[in-house]
Amino acid sequence: MNDDRQAMIDKARRHRNRKVFRSHVPVMKGPDPDRIQPRKRYAQLVFLKNVIKSPNIEVGDYTYYDDIRGDKPLEFEKNVIHSMQEKLVIGKFCSIGAETVFIMSGGNHRLDNVSTYPFGLMGSGWEIVSYEPELRGDIVVGNDVWIGFRATILGGVTVGDGAVIGAGAVVTADVPPYAVVVGNPARVVRRRFDDETVDMLIRIKWWDWSPEKITQNVGILASPSVERLSRFL
Numbered sequence: 001m002n003d004d005r006q007a008m009i010d011k012a013r014r015h016r017n018r019k020v021f022r023s024h025v026p027v028m029k030g031p032d033p034d035r036i037q038p039r040k041r042y043a044q045l046v047f048l049k050n051v052i053k054s055p056n057i058e059v060g061d062y063t064y065y066d067d068i069r070g071d072k073p074l075e076f077e078k079n080v081i082h083s084m085q086e087k088l089v090i091g092k093f094c095s096i097g098a099e100t101v102f103i104m105s106g107g108n109h110r111l112d113n114v115s116t117y118p119f120g121l122m123g124s125g126w127e128i129v130s131y132e133p134e135l136r137g138d139i140v141v142g143n144d145v146w147i148g149f150r151a152t153i154l155g156g157v158t159v160g161d162g163a164v165i166g167a168g169a170v171v172t173a174d175v176p177p178y179a180v181v182v183g184n185p186a187r188v189v190r191r192r193f194d195d196e197t198v199d200m201l202i203r204i205k206w207w208d209w210s211p212e213k214i215t216q217n218v219g220i221l222a223s224p225s226v227e228r229l230s231r232f233l
Contacts, residue, residue, distance in 0.1 A: 028212075028215050029210075029211035029212045029214075029215050030211050030214060030215050030218075031047075031062075033047055033049070033061040033062050033211075034047075034050060035047060035050065036050045036051060036074075038064070043073075044066060044067045044068060044069070044073050045064055045065070045066045045067075045073070046064060046065055046073045046074065046076075047061075047062065047063070047064055048063050048064060048065045048076060048090070048096065049061065049063065051065075051073075051074045051076060051077075052076070052077065053077065054077055054080070054083065056080075056083045056084070056086070056087045056088065057077065057080060057083065057087070057088045057090075058087065058088070058089045058090065059090045060090060060091045060092035060093070060094070060143065060207075061092050061093075062092055062093045063090055063091065063092060063093060063094040063095075063096070064094075064095060064096065065096045065098075065100075066095070066096070066097060066098060067098045067099075068097075068098045068149075069098055079099070079100060079101050079102060080101075080102045080104065081101065081102065081103045081104060081107060082103065082104040082105070082106035082107035082133075082155075083102075083104045083106065084104075084106050085104075085106045085133075085135060086104045086105060086106060086135065086137060086138050086139070086155060087138040087139075088102050088104065088138065088139045088141075089138055089139070089140045089141065090141040090145075091141060091142045091143035091144075091145070091161070091207070092143045092144070092207040092208075093143055093144045093207050094141060094143065094144065094145045094146070094147070095145075095146045095147065096147045097147055097148045097149040097150070097151065097167065098149055098150070099149060099150045100147050100148075100149075100150065100151050100152075100153075101150075101151075101152045101153070102139055102152075102153050103152060103153070103154050103155060104139065104155045105133065105134060105135050105136040105137070105154070105155025105156055106133050106135065106155070107133060108133045108134040108135070108136070108155065109133070109134070110132070110133075110134055111134070118131045119131070135155070136154075136155045136156025137155065137156040138155075138156070139153055139154075139155060139156070139157055139158075140157075140158045140159070141153075141158075141159045142158075142159055142160050142161035142162070142163065142177065143161045143162075143205075143207040144161055144162045144207055145159055145160075145161070145162065145163050145164070145165070146163075146164045146165070147165045148164075148165055148166050148167035148168070148169065149167040149168070150167060150168050151165045151166070151167065151168065151169045151170075151171065152169070152170045152171065153165070153171045154170070154171060154172050157171050157172070157173065157174060157175070158174045158175070159171070159174070159175045160174075160175055160176050160177030160178065160179065161177045161178070161201070161202060161207075162177050162178035162192060162198070162201060163175045163176070163177060163178060163179050163180070163181070164179075164180040164181070164192070165181055165182075165186065166180070166181060166182035166183070166186070168184070169181055169182050169183055169184065169186040170183075170184040170185055170186055171185075171186045172185045172186065173185070173186075175188070176188065176191075177198055177201075177202060178191055178192040178193055178198045178201070179191055179192070180192060193226065197226055200226075200229065200230060200233065201226070201229070203233060204229055204232050204233060206221060206229065206232070
């Protein structure tokens with residue numbers, strides 16, 4: 001009886017010390033940023049970089065355009081007007097609402113001329129005067145920016161990381177990081193976090209983490225517990 005009991009104990013020990021190999025357990029790292037639609041059931045939502053063809057538009061990973069009407073999300077480039085001479089640069093993890101418009105300054109008429117009319121574009125003798133738009137520079141949108149429905153962003157504007165642009169806002173000037181702007185012209189109504197926290201977030205740059213690291217910490221990123229990110233400094 002003692003021998004049988006000892007045999008059972010030895011067997012249990014061998015089982016406990018046995019190495020278990022899980023070669024087929026997948027490593028979770030979030031959606032594929034190179035897919036057009038991260039979820040097939042939401043056809044109106046697209047990862048924007050994968051539908052852009054214009055060399056004047058640059059978009060980072062995971063930034064999406066949500067055409068909630070379900071019309072033509074693949075035709076986002078029609079929302080970028082007068083982009084022949086300047087660039088639209090959008091960072092990572094931005095959320096862009098339907099009918100958002102980016103008006104590059106290539107369409108700006110001269111305000112210092114007697115007339116703002118673009119005579120030189122019309123030809124038939126008027127081409128003797130050149131048409132030179134008042135260029136203001138690229139539009140640059142940072143990372144983790146939320147742009148609401150039917151917002152308009154004008155040429156030369158820089159939108160800081162973490163900013164929020166309210167629905168219908170007309171953005172004519174730079175937006176500070178983690179500021180919330182609304183109205184026409186858009187004005188800052190509040191900051192999402194205090195200056196110390198904003199500085200921490202900009203230094204951490206979580207949007208540059210690997211997909212695996214983001215997946216491991218998505219519970220923090222999707223919570224109000226911003227102080228838990230301080231350990232990544």
